[in-house]
Amino acid sequence: MRQDNQDILVCLLHLGARITEAHNLKCSDINFELNTILVRRLKRGNDCLLQMTNSLRAIMERRHLTRINNKVFPTKHDDGRTNTGWMKDVVKRSGVSLDGGKIPSHTFRHSCATRLLRSGMDITMVQKFLGHKEISSTMVYLHTLPSEVASRAAAVFDGDLMQGDCMKHQVGKPKTLAR
Template sequence: MKWQNAIKDYQLFLRIERGLSKNTIDSYSRDLKKLENFLSVNEINYSPISIDEITIQQFVYEIAKAVNPRSQARIISGLRSFFDYLIFEDYRKTNPTDLIEAPKIGRKLPDTLSEDEIDSLISAIDLSHPQGERNRTILETMYSCGLRVSELINLKISDLFFEEGFIRVTGKGNKQRYVPIHFNAQKYISIYMNNIRSYIQPKKGFEDTLYLNRRGKGLTRQMIFMILKDLAIKIDLNKKISPHTLRHSFATHLLKNGADLRAIQQMLGHESITTTEVYVHVDKSYLKEVVDTYHPRK
């Protein structure tokens, strides 16, 4: 079995069997190609079926020189998943990464913005610009619903259920969930659709896509990053932010104002409550409020 064929089959498995997003699959594939390149450069003639633990360990030592511990841990996790797939398909009997330990990394707390900082970002949008109304609506939607950037750019008009107060979101693994949407975000979406989007001719395949660029196609992840980056510079925000920062802020502000952790988990689309619990670490006042409210000795 050649590496190229194995990687191609693995990509198909991740897409069809596990329903992973293109970005996740691309990330896994890049790490495998790094291993393939390592073997080629060092003239090590091992296939995916024959490669052993010692060689994998040599590769891990090599990448440790160039990447931080978090990236190193991610690469090891990706390799472990790949060899588990080969075992599942009966190509191998053992996983050469089983005894390789990933570096210990602390839990990275998400960056958040204050309510005032989010208001400043949105207020800095130039509504006289042709795309200003759309950009304001994008930020309001992300902050109102805690969306991932991929969920935002793939949002459809047919996903809007304003009478019920919900939108339908397609998350990781093509799993759908219904998320409440604030009336302010509903108002701005309606304004955008009536006054901006209705004058754009969608290209074929984008007729139902909510957010369009000037050429009638869907927006890219990079475009959303640039919108936020430009606004951060405009208001002299001394923080490194991304679309995910709005998602983190959504969850943190809900928790701070008394929302139940399980409800936040459902709205964010987290499979495990453990993932959502990181927001408790961001806002420790939540724990104090729980004790103050519910302890019998209060």
């Protein structure tokens, strides 16, 4: 059971999937030859064909070999309900403090989007990855990133920029001045 939980958490994080999308994955959605997985986005119907990461592929190969039916994550519920009560236990075992509130499964989707943006992925690419129809849905993740303006302002106050250099300065590559 713990392995199932770990597998689904990797899916949530590596696919940016909602919990129901992960639970609805079918073995027929996986193409091992092309190393792709079809995620059927439920909220707006924007299905995404995504490349599998090495970790995700290993999970899918293992689950494919031990499958019971066409579902990657078979559930005990026949009515389509998704049980997420196990997540509380996982969080508790991990030692993460819940003083700030609960950690819902959607947190992994947010973590995925934030990680992609922080790595430098263009916001329109993240939009397509998450299956958002509107860019405004994806823009909510930008608040977690330091703005270019803030980075440039810090560079000015750190003495890395002189007057007139702001337009030439690139974020992340502070200009070294001869002194």
